[in-house]
Structures are given as structure tokens and as C-alpha cells.
Amino acid sequence: MRLHPFTPFLLVLATALLAVLLPAPLGPVALLVVVMLVAVATGAWRAAGAAILLSVPLWIFLLLLHGAMRGGEGWQAAVAQGARLTAIIAASLLAYRAFRPARFLDAAASRGWSSGSALLILATLQAAPRLRARAARILEAQRSRGLRVRGRPLGRIGALAPVALPLILQTLGEVDARAMALETRAVGGGRRTALENVRLRWPDHVLLAAAALAVVAAFCWRALW
């Protein structure tokens, strides 16, 4: 089942709202269980594992700061907050797993969004691994010239400029070249049409209606009881 590119992100929003609205600590814990079951059911083991890894430090500090130091209700507060954060992180990583940049761009164009805003996010996403590789190359080059990246903290702070400055200046040069290339292709020169017309289909409607219903029900429950 291929969902509309916006659906996973709307489901993350619903998860975040439910995490806050559902009564603690059982509500957030139940929500976390549901999100993890969805991850397992959709075969997203890696996303579930990454969410757990990202959440482990949060759980440790929550249990220390709230549970061990306050005791009593502090433990409940720690479990509730940990479950909230882990559920939202897991839902986000699941959404990212389903994220297809090209399809997202088509969907944004179908909705009449400006191509500039969608392109901005996609360009940033594509730039991240390239910049990382460039940073690694610069770091290696500076080390081969004798730069010390280990030792005293002040020495390591001193090593920041020889690595970060070339990275910043090279990136600015690249941005300059890209801006000119986009200008020559008339980006921002008027409304564009999508290659593929991506529409919301019945699974999207069902999932979004269920999520909206759950949020409204949780809100009414909290407001009335």
C-alpha cells in the first residue's frame, strides 16, 4: 500500500498530539506500544531500532532526574515522558523511512505549493551527505598537514578553524554556483505542474480520519473527565 507523501507526516502530528493528550502514564505507554507494533508490522525494524537507540539516553536521564532524585510520582512522570518522546521519535523515523523526495516534490506541486519551498528542503537533504564527505576530506587533508585533533580541549578548539573555515567557504562557493544554475533554469519564474499527479486515496483518507478521530476523542476525554 503506497500512501500519499503527506500522510506519514500528518500521522506523526497526530501521534504528537495524542502523546500529549492521552492521560499519563498509561496513555503514552499504550501509544508507544501501538507505534512499535506498526513499525514491526510494516517491517521497519531498522527505524524501530534507531528510535530505541536515540531514546536510550533520554530514558536514562529521565529516570535519574525524575525517578531517582524525586521518587514516588517522579518515576511515573519519567516513564510517561520517556514513552511520549520515544513514540514521537519512532513515528518520525517511520515517516522518514516512507519519505521519497521526488514523490514529495510531485505531491507539493499537485497541491499548488511553490516549488521553491519543497526544493529548499530537498536540496538541504541532498546536501547533508555531500557536506559530510567534504568535511571528512578537509579533516584528512589538515591532519596530513600536521593538525592535531586529539589532546587538550583548548588544542581541539584551535583545530576547529582550520577544518570549519574551508568547509564554510567551499559551501558558500557551491551555493553561489547553484543559485546561478537555478536562475538560468527560471526557478521561481511562475507556477509549475507536476510530472505525476499525486492524489490522496482511500487508505490515506481512512488513516487520516482515524487519526483525527483519535485526537478529538482524546481531547474530549481529557476535557470531560
Add this chain to the structure above:
Amino acid sequence: MGFVVNQLGLPVYLDSTGTVLVAALAGPGAGVLAGVVSQLVRSLYEGFVWLPFGLIQVLIALMAVLAASRGGFRTLWRSAGWGIATGLVAGLLSSLISYFIFKGVTATGVTAVTTLLAGLGLSREAAVTTASVGTDLVDKLLVFLLVGAALRGLPARMMSRYPLGARATGP
């Protein structure tokens, strides 16, 4: 920048370097956009749970524009002063978000300091505020120093396309 910081084993983030650079070169609109987009993209990898900290990026962008319009990147000392001022303001806002939304538990480094201070007997409010302001002071000081050095090192041909950037480093 996160990769560089990790490789050097520094206890800072420097994640607002792009925001400060863009804001100082291209003004408030572009700076705020750069901050929000970088936070959005980071949230894709690490979870949308950290999205409230996008507010800090907006604040940092506005502080960077203010610094640039007053020649705040002209010298190393001016950059340091604006970095400290931004760190103070960003740290205070960050501590509010951290305390009220995240109950004092956010990124590992700053939370470790919070836990240590709370263990030493400080109240949770005081521990969160001290840790947030302390880490942000060092972080933004380094960011402003780096961006100042980068702006002063930009070729005149490139700088001529950014009037605000020219004012940030000019006489």
C-alpha cells in the same frame, strides 16, 4: 558541522553556524528560513520531537541580523561579544523550552550537566537554566567567532552580492 565537532570530540553543537552565516549575509527572511529548514531536516533524522527548538534558530537568526547590521563581525572581539549576547538570550529561551516541554531532559551533553547540578543540590529549574545558558554561551561564542572569520575571509567579488554581509564586516 556536527561531523567536525564529533571528530574533534568537542562538547558543543555548532548547529546554528549555517543560520548565523545566512542571516548575516542575506538578512532576516533568509536567516529564519535557513534556521527553520535546518531544524526540520534535522528532525527528519532524529525525530520531530525536537521541533520546538526551531524557535531558538529563529531567535539566533534575528540576533545575527542585528549583529551584522551593527558591524558585529568586523573584528574578533566584536564577534565574541555578539556571540556571548546571543548565547545568553538563546540559553534562556532554550531553558524555558527544555523545562516546560521536555521536563529538563533534552540532548545528552546539556542534560548530563543538568543532572550533575541537580545532584549537587540545585533545584531542577536552576539546574536546567544554568546548564542551558552555560552550554549555549560557549556554543554561540564559537559559532559567531567562526562565522566572523568566514565573513572576513570571503572574496570581495562574492561579498559584493551580499550588502548586509559587507556591512557586517565593513568599516
